[in-house]
Amino acid sequence: MRFLLDTEQRAFAGSLDAMLTAADTPSVVRAWGRGEHGPGRALWSRLAKAGVFALAAPETYDGVGPLPVELAVAFVELGRHAVPGPLVETVTAAVLLAGLEDPGPAERLLPALVSGEAMATVAPGPGSYALDGDAATTRLSLDPDTGGLRLSPGHGPVRPSLDPARRPTPLSPGGELLATHPPALAHALVWARLAVAAQALGLGLALLDRTVAYVGQRTQFGVPIGSFQAVKHRLADAKVALEFARPLVFGAAVTLDPADVAAAKVTACEAAYATARTALQLHGAIGYTAEYDLSLWLTKATALRTVWGSPGECRGTVLAAAARRSAALNADDRRR
Amino acid sequence: MDLTHSPSDEAFRAEARAWLRAHVPSERLPSLETEEGFAAHRVWEAELAADRWSVVNWPAEYGGRDADLWRWLVFEEEYYAAGAPGRVVQNGVSLLAPTLFDHGTREQRARVLPPMASGEVVWAQAWSEPEAGSDLAALTSRAVRTAGGWLLSGQKTWSSRAAFADRAFGLFRSEPGTPKPHQGLTYLMFDLRAPGVTVRPIGRLDGRPAFAELFLDEVFVPDEDVIGEPGRGWRIAMSATGSERGLMLRSPGRFLASADRLLALWHAQGSPASAHDRVADALIGARAYQLFTHAAASRLMEGAPAGPESSLNKVFWSEYDIALHETALELLGEEGGAADTDWSEGYVFSLAGPIYAGTNEIQRDIIAERLLGLPKGRR
């Protein structure tokens, strides 16, 4: 056993981090929120060049995957820099398409997702909103009546979201039927949750870093507020929560077990959300403004909590799997 | 990244499991915080030691199996999954032994470790004093030089299991008036039955004599029971606190087993929806702790020091343990108020987790200052 990232994986994280730091993501996020997709698309193709969208796609379709650990590494960095766009959805679409019995749709659609020419979005359930349907060119929807997977011909109006950079859209009904009962649907959900979990972890780590920097520099009563114990202890608790979410995320990437992924999703999202609350509190009023960049991370932490499986659903997945495991153990014991 | 044990570690697991199946007492032992329970736990320790299962990670010459960290973790998983008794030798094994491995003499190791491993000599930690809790360096009990050794005087308190234990280890002020409080301290071992020692048991929350205060009046300690150099006791004692807070004190196996028991309890009570989230969180927390430990063990195996990360551990497991037990008591309803169940015993014990081994407030300071780099404030 060696439960640590290797040198290459750490280097991959480091290079994404450096690239995204240089890219001034806050201004990209703000443009995206206004519906100006240009800077986001430019960043997207750089991410594709760095190999991010190849990680979920198999080699047959120009990918290098499946590499879930590397995907988690990448999504931590995407979360750390609050990169906007249908990132999780593009990965999910790749897994869905690659898993279809008929290779036709994957041959046609996947290479463009891997290369970054195209973005995909997926409606998580029949009739539900899909993220950034206006920016995505590959829109996958589930037929409310048959559960069939369709390539949606269009999208409805963007609905404003608590996170201005998330732009949920209804998808137009109908369109080409890609599969009647897509077998990879459950597996794609596992990847979606893994990507969200990693993204949330990165988001939480960034919120903690920014807040540590802020409390070290803001003075009140003649000393940095970071020297006050009440302030320190809130940040220490955030650190504990994030550092215990981290192994769940990478453990889930190693096993790809749906219960492990659900556990990682709920824990990383709750840790990021709690860190967001702490970050907001410790920034005082400035943290409560839209102008200050912190808001870009704060609102995303709120949004990620409930997408691709609410906390309650994820906990339900964990409990159901544990119940199955203990029933199997008991049966084993009886046989003995 | 890899989460599988080697085939030889799995063979070790199978061996441990088979042994535990054959030996774990079918009846729960009485609480180890009672005289008869303490005696029963000593017998259990002797049984473990007879087949070299009491200290698997120690060198074979002291009764261990030379097991590395992975095997130790595997053993702990099996131990708690088998419902085996709590460890009465914990203080000695997790605090004194690592110190002796690092700072003791060969003679001390040969003399002290084997009877520690077998439960023949049970050790108590005598660090805290009435006026020295979180500020441990404020301790005032003294060690005064005498022919061939030292004379200890003063008062220690909250010494776990000292009511029934045999010997103790602690810090004493051997050079009064040093410029800094943690200078001039000497770390030594003494006999709880030596002339001049008075042990007064203290009832914890549930009244059981889980700890004791010790009154010392010119208690003689020979030179061979000084650990490391006289006057350098602070550094020597502190080298073990990482292991106290870190994984050696609370292995993940223990919480994995507790979470499974909680799940079984939840099902037995009809899987009430009201506890759904908390039962799930208990399962998730045990897994998080296990994986966190796997990462820590991977780093340690590559030679990295334990470092202040053990403070993260301490805060996590102590809060986790309370939440898990609170959920259990709530599931038990009226029965949860009974004081004679495994769950109530575990609950009472869990409440102390944020206090001992360095309070969680002190750990949060360490996390904030040493891991996050925040400025030092007033203590």
Ligand SMILES: Cc1cc2nc3c(=O)[nH]c(=O)nc-3n(C[C@H](O)[C@H](O)[C@H](O)COP(=O)(O)OP(=O)(O)OC[C@H]3O[C@@H](n4cnc5c(N)ncnc54)[C@H](O)[C@@H]3O)c2cc1C
């Ligand atoms: C079950 C149990 C077993 C124990 N076993 C042993 C043992 O075997 N051997 C032994 O030597 N000791 C033992 N102890 C004692 C334990 O180590 C001390 O209780 C602990 O160090 C705290 O000291 P205190 O109780 O004097 O609390 P105090 O230090 O008086 O603290 C009281 C409260 O004030 C807070 N506080 C103190 N200073 C600060 C600060 N700078 N910043 C913020 N908050 C602060 C503390 O966190 C705590 O909440 C045990 C305690 C318990 C409960």
